[in-house]
Amino acid sequence: MVEKYIKDSGHSPLKWFFLAVFTALFILDLWLVVAGRIQLLDDSILAVFFAARDNILTMIFRLITLCGDQASVIVLCVLIIILPGRMKIGLPVALMTGIGAAVQTVFKEAVARPRPGTENWLIGETDWMGFDLGYSFPSGHANTSLIFWVALMVLVGRHLILQDNRLAAVLLRIVFAAFAVLIGLSRLYLGVHYPSDVFGGWMLGGALLITFFALYDNFWPAKWRISYEPHAWDAMPHDSEKRRRWRKPAKKRAPKAMIKFPKKHSPWKF
Secondary structure (H helix, E strand, O other), rough: HHHHHHHHHOOHHHHHHHHHHHHHHHHHHHHHHHHOOOOOHHHHHHHHHHOOOOHHHHHHHHHHHHHHHHHHHHHHHHHHHHHHHHHHHHHHHHHHHHHHHHHHHHHOOOOHHOOHHHHHHHOOOOOOOOOOOOOOOOHHHHHHHHHHHHHHHHHHHHHHHHHHHHHHHHHHHHHHHHHHHHHHHHHHHHHOOOHHHHHHHHHHHHHHHHHHHHHHHHHHHHHHHHOHHHHHHOOOOHHHHHHHHHHHHOOOOOOOOOOOOOOOHHHOOO
C-alpha cells in the first residue's frame, strides 16, 4: 500500500484539473464581488454566524485567528527556517507563504472592498500586533494560513511517508487542514470578513499552492527536495521486515586495502 500510495501521489494529472477549478472559482468570486452580486448571500451567511455566537466560542475563535495574523505567520516562518531541515521544509514553506501573501495583497488593494460594519466586529481595527486589517477581499488570513499550513502539511507528510509512517502522515494532514479551515471560518465568526472574502482567499491560496508545488517538484535542488521518485521505490521490498532494513541500511565497511606486489615479484608470473 505504501508503494502504491507513493507512486500515485504528486504525479497525478488531477492537480492540473484542480488548478483550473480553483482559478475559475476565484475569478467567478472576484467578478461577483466587483459586480456587487453576492452581497445579499454574504449578509445571509454572516447572520447565521452571528446567531451562533457564544462566550466560549468567541474566546476559541479569537485564539484561532491569532495563528493567521501577519505577525504570527512571520514568527512561524522564522521558526521553521531556524529549525533543522530548513532547506527541505522551512525555506520552501516560508517562500510559498511570502509570495502568496504578496499576491493576495495586490488583489486586495486592487479590489479595495470595504469590510463589514464595525458594529459586528469582535476584534479591533488592528490585530494584536498593531497591523492594520486593511481591505476585505480576499481574506489575507484565509489565503496565507491555507498556504502556510497546507504547504507544511504536504512536506512533513511526504517526509513521514518516506519513513514508512503513513498513519502519522494522515493524522497530521487532517489536523493541519482542519486548522487552516478554522482560521478562515474564524474571520466570519468575528465579523471582519464576508464569506466571499474567505472563499476567495481559499481559492487563490489553492491555485497558488498547486503552482508552487509544480515548481518545487521540478526546480528545487534535488538534494533538498522531498518528493516521491517512482523509480527509487520500484526497488522497495514488499516484506515489512526487509523494507525496514532496506530503508535503514547498515553502515558500509571500509574496503580492505589491495595488496600490491612488486612488478618483479608478481604472483601471476612463474
